[in-house]
Amino acid sequence: MSSKPHVKHSEHIAWLKKQLEEHAYNYHVLDNPTISDGEYDMLFQELLRLEEEFPELITPDSPSRRVGGAPLDKFDQVPHRIPMLSLENAFSDDDIMEFENRLLRYLNTSEKPDYVIEPKLDGLAVELIYRDGKLSQALTRGDGFTGEDVTAQVQTIAAVPFTLREPIDGALEVRGEVFMDKEGFAGLNLQRKHNGEQLFANPRNAAAGSLRQLNPKITAGRALRFLAYGVSAADDLAATSQYDLLIYLKTLGLPTNDLTRRYTSIEDVIKRYRELQEIRHELPYDIDGAVVKVDSFILQKRLGNKARAPRWAIACKFPATQATTRLIDIRYQVGRTGAITPVAVLEPIHVGGVLVSRATLHNQEEIDRKGLRIGDTVLIQRAGDVIPEVVKPVIEKRQGNEKEIIAPTTCPVCHHPLAKNDGEVVTRCPNTLCEAQKLRGLIHFTSKAGLDIDGLGKKYVEKLFQEKILRDIPDIFTLQHDQLAQLPGWGDTSAAKVLQAIREKKKPRLSRLLAALGIRFIGETTAALLEHHFHTLTALAQADQEDFLHIDGIGERTAQSLAEYFSDPRTRTILQRLEALDVSPTAELRDTSGKLSGLHFLFTGSLHSLSRD
Ligand code: IVH
Numbered sequence: 300m301s302s303k304p305h306v307k308h309s310e311h312i313a314w315l316k317k318q319l320e321e322h323a324y325n326y327h328v329l330d331n332p333t334i335s336d337g338e339y340d341m342l343f344q345e346l347l348r349l350e351e352e353f354p355e356l357i358t359p360d361s362p363s364r365r366v367g368g369a370p371l372d373k374f375d376q377v378p379h380r381i382p383m384l385s386l387e388n389a390f391s392d393d394d395i396m397e398f399e400n401r402l403l404r405y406l407n408t409s410e411k412p413d414y415v416i417e418p419k420l421d422g423l424a425v426e427l428i429y430r431d432g433k434l435s436q437a438l439t440r441g442d443g444f445t446g447e448d449v450t451a452q453v454q455t456i457a458a459v460p461f462t463l464r465e466p467i468d469g470a471l472e473v474r475g476e477v478f479m480d481k482e483g484f485a486g487l488n489l490q491r492k493h494n495g496e497q498l499f500a501n502p503r504n505a506a507a508g509s510l511r512q513l514n515p516k517i518t519a520g521r522a523l524r525f526l527a528y529g530v531s532a533a534d535d536l537a538a539t540s541q542y543d544l545l546i547y548l549k550t551l552g553l554p555t556n557d558l559t560r561r562y563t564s565i566e567d568v569i570k571r572y573r574e575l576q577e578i579r580h581e582l583p584y585d586i587d588g589a590v591v592k593v594d595s596f597i598l599q600k601r602l603g604n605k606a607r608a609p610r611w612a613i614a615c616k617f618p619a620t621q622a623t624t625r626l627i628d629i630r631y632q633v634g635r636t637g638a639i640t641p642v643a644v645l646e647p648i649h650v651g652g653v654l655v656s657r658a659t660l661h662n663q664e665e666i667d668r669k670g671l672r673i674g675d676t677v678l679i680q681r682a683g684d685v686i687p688e689v690v691k692p693v694i695e696k697r698q699g700n701e702k703e704i705i706a707p708t709t710c711p712v713c714h715h716p717l718a719k720n721d722g723e724v725v726t727r728c729p730n731t732l733c734e735a736q737k738l739r740g741l742i743h744f745t746s747k748a749g750l751d752i753d754g755l756g757k758k759y760v761e762k763l764f765q766e767k768i769l770r771d772i773p774d775i776f777t778l779q780h781d782q783l784a785q786l787p788g789w790g791d792t793s794a795a796k797v798l799q800a801i802r803e804k805k806k807p808r809l810s811r812l813l814a815a816l817g818i819r820f821i822g823e824t825t826a827a828l829l830e831h832h833f834h835t836l837t838a839l840a841q842a843d844q845e846d847f848l849h850i851d852g853i854g855e856r857t858a859q860s861l862a863e864y865f866s867d868p869r870t871r872t873i874l875q876r877l878e879a880l881d882v883s884p885t886a887e888l889r890d891t892s893g894k895l896s897g898l899h900f901l902f903t904g905s906l907h908s909l910s911r912d
Contacts, residue, residue, distance in 0.1 A: 308349060312356050315346045319362040320462075327458040328554045360433065360461040367455045367515035374447035374513070380472065381531040383424060383440045385607055386590065386614035392569050395591065398613045399565045402593065405602060405610060413594040414568045415541045417528060417559045418575055419614055421585040422478025422506045425453060426531065429471040432463040439510070443607070452510050453477070455519035458526075464552040469535075473553060475527035479506040480584040483522025490822055492638065495723035498661050500688070502585050524584070527553040540594045558582075561594060572615050579617065580653075588616040621680040622655075623693055624648040626673060629660070629704055631711045633735035635743050636819045637727040639707065639717060641666055643677070643689050650681050658687040663706040664724045672701035710735075731869060737771065738764045740817045744772050749815030750807055753800040754793060762786055772816070773876035775801060809836060809884040816873075819860040828852050829861075834886040840865050840874060 322339055326332040332339075343362065350357045357363070389395050403409060424440040437453035438446035453459055456477065463471070479487070484502040487509075491498055499505035509521035527548050530536065538544035542561040549555050558575070562568050572589045579586050593599055593611040602610040628644040641663060647656040658679055660666055669691055671677065676696035681687045709716055710728035712735040719726045728736065742760050745752040752775070763769040768782050778801065783794035807815070813826035821829075832850050833839040842865070847858035864870055 308353055309356055312346065312349050312353075312361075315342055315349070316358075316361055318342055319346065320460075323362070323457060324460070324464070324552055328549055328552060330557065362461075364461075365455050365457060365519060367517075367519035368451050370514040370516075371451065372513065374449065374511070376441070376445050377436070377438050377448050378445045379426065379438065379441075379443070379531075383426060383443050383446070383474065383531075384604060384609055385443065386612055387605075387608045388588075389591075389613050389615045390618070392572075395569055395572065395613070395615055396565060398591070402602065402610070406598070411564065412598050413540075413542075413561060413563050414565065415545075415559060415561050415592045415594050416568050416571050416575075417556055417590045417592070418582075418586040419588040419590045419616075420476040420478050420526060420556070421501075421503045421587045422476040423503070423510065424474065425449065425477050425510075425525075427453065427459060427473045427475070427527075429463055429467065429473065431469070432465070432467050432471075434459065434461050447511070449510055451515040452512060452518040453525075455515055456523045456525050458524055458554050460552040462552075464550065467551070472531040473527050473548065474529045474531060475525055475553075477506055477510055477523055477525050478502065478584055479509065479522060480524055482583065483524075487521060492634075492661075492725070493636070493822065494820060495638075495720065495725045497724065525554060526556050528555070528590070539596050541592050541596070541599075542594055544596075576617050586617075588614050590614055620650050621678060621690070622648050622650045623676050623678050623696075624655075626671060626675045626677045626689070626692075628673060629666070631707055633710060633712050633728055633733060633739070635736060635739035635817050637710075637729060637731070637733065637736050639663075639710070639726045639728065641704075643671075645677070645679065648679075650679060650687060653681065655679065655681070655687045658689050660689060662724045663726060666704050666706075672697075672703055674698070674701040731867065741769055741772065741775070743817045744815045745775065749817070750804045750811060752797070752804055754797040755800070759786060771876075772873055773880055773882075776805065776877070776880040776882055805880075805882050807882075807884050809834070809839075809886045812836070812882075812884040813839075816864075818864045820857040821861070825853065825857060830886050836874065836884055840871075 319339070319342055322332065322334055322342075326339075346361070347363050350361065350363050389398060399411065402412065426438045426440075426446065427434060428436040428438070434454070435450075436448065437450045437459075439449055440446055454461070479502045481502065484499070484505050487505055488498045499508060505521070506523060509518055509523055512518045528545070529541070530544065530548075536544065536547065538547045542559070545555045545559055560571055562571065568591055572591075575586065575589050591613050593602065599609070599611040604610065625646040626643055627646055630642045630644055632640045632642055634640060639662075641660040643658040643660055645656050645658060647654055649655070660671075669689065671689065671692050675692040677692050678690040679687050680690050706726065707717065710730065710733055713728065713730050713733040715728055715730035715733065717726045718729045730736070738761065741764060742757050743749050745755045745760055746757070755775075760769060763778075763782070763786075768778070769775065778798065780791075780794050780798060783789055783797055784791050786794075808830065810823070810826040810830040813821055813829055814823050828850055829839060833842065842861075844858045844862035847853050847861045848855070853861075
C-alpha cells in the first residue's frame, strides 16, 4: 500500500540523506562523530521507513543502499586501466638505508628527497573508480592487471563515500585497503563460534572472505573498513605530492590514515618505522609493516616502476611474530553454551614481546587437521594482538614419543557425555546445569555483551560463584551489601557502587536482557527482532517454535534453540524469580500509526536527573 509521495516527503528524505552523509563523514573521515550511534541509527531507520513507503524516491546514492543488493552469480573480471603493482620489501634498517641509496643512484643526485611513511594495513587492496564524483565501480587487485568487480560489496562499506564532496570531472581512481579491525574480527568470530561455524584465522582472511561474498547482504553484515592511500594516476590532480594528496583525498570525503607522517630524512623515517612497530599492538587494527614513499610526484615519475613494483616506494615489514615451542598438554574448556574448546598448554615463550603459554585451538577438528600430538615442537604465531595460535607441528623435530590427542567423550567439569550436532564442528556438553556453563553464563550476563553491570567483572563473578553466593542469574539481584564488602580488595564503597549499578539495570531493554541470557544463537540482532515482534517477555515465553519461525530473519536452528530454552523448567524458574525481584524488561515504543512521522521535534532545556540518552 503505497500512497503518492508528497513534496514534504521527498524534501524530508533529502534532508535525512544529507544528515546521514555528514555524520558518516564526521565519523569515518574526521574521526569526530557529533551524534551517538543510537541517534544515527534513528535517522537511518527513518530513512528506511520512508523509502519503504515511497520506493519511487529511492536513489542509488541513498545511504540505505548500504544494506546490500541482490546476490550475484559470479564476479565479473575487469582489467585495471593502470596495473595495481605490489611493493618490494625491506626487513631491516639497513634495507631502508639501501632503499635511499638506490634512489639517489637512480636519480643521479646527492639531494635527498622527502618521504611519507604510512602504516601498512593488513587487508586487501581495492580500487574505487569515481566518475564525475560518483562511485561507479570497485575492483579487487586480482593479479594486478585484472581485478574482480566487487562494486555491490564495496557499496556496503560505510566508510566508502557514494559521492565525493567536491565535483570532479571525469574519472578518479582511488586505491586503498579494505580491512577488518580487531574488534570487528573478534565479534565476527564470536558469532561464528556461537553458530558452530568455521572461524577465520585472522582479520585479513576475515576481510577477504567478507568482501568476496557473492551476496552483498552478507558483506553488509561484516564490520569492514576502508582507508585510502593513493590514486592510480595523479596527473590531473591539485596535489603534487603524496602527503598533499592524502590531505586532498580527505577533503573529498575519503578516509585516510592519520598515523601518516612526512619527514625530510631517512633516519627520521627509520625512527618512525620503529615507533609504529612499538605501538602496533595498541592499534585497533593489524598492520604488518610501514610503507615508505618518496613524497614528490615529480620524483616518483622520474623513478618510475620496475616490472612488479614502483622504485619510489618500499614496504618495510615488521619482524615475524612466530616462534617454536613445545606443546605440553591440551586442556578442554567448557563455554557458556556448553561448547568444548581445546586450549594448547605451551612451554612459555616470548613472541613479539609477549610471554605466551596458552594458545587457542578452536575445536577438535583443528587438532586433527593440523595433526598435532602432545610433546610436539609447534610453530605458534601472534597476528596483531589476537590470541596466539598454533600454526602446525614441526614434524622434523618428532622424537617418536609424542602422544596422540584423543578427544574427550565426557564433559571435563560435570562428566556428562558430550554431544555433537550434525554439520557442526563443535562438541558440546548438553547439561545446562553444568557448573562451568552456569559460571560462564553469569560472566556473560554481567559483561558488556550482557547487561553490562559496572564493577562486577569476571574475577568477582568467579569469586562469588566459588563462594556459592552467586549460583544463577537471579541471584545477582539478591546480592547483599555484606556479601560484596567482604570480598578481598572490596569495601563498603565498592559494594555500594556495584549494588547501585545492579539496581540501575533492573529495567533493561527486552533485547538487552535476551542477549544477556545467553540463549544459543541469540545475539544482539536476533534479540532486537524478538523485542520488535513480542514486546514482552511473557509473550515471548509463551511462543512456540512455529511462532518463532514466522519471524522474518529467524531460521530453523534459532527457532528450535528458542523453543528449547523457553520450555526448559530451569528457564521458567529463572524468569519467575526475575519477575518476583522486579526485574522487568521494557520494549522500544514505536509509532505504528505513522502520525508522528516526517515531523521534526526540537527539545530544549536541561535534564537534572537524566542523561541525554
Ligand atoms: S601503496 C604501487 N600504501 O600493501 C604501490 N600499499 O605489497 C601500491 N598496503 O597490495 C601500494 N597499506 O594492499 C600502499 N599505505 C599503504 C598500504 C599498502 C597496505 C598493501 C596494498 C598492496 C600491498 C603492497
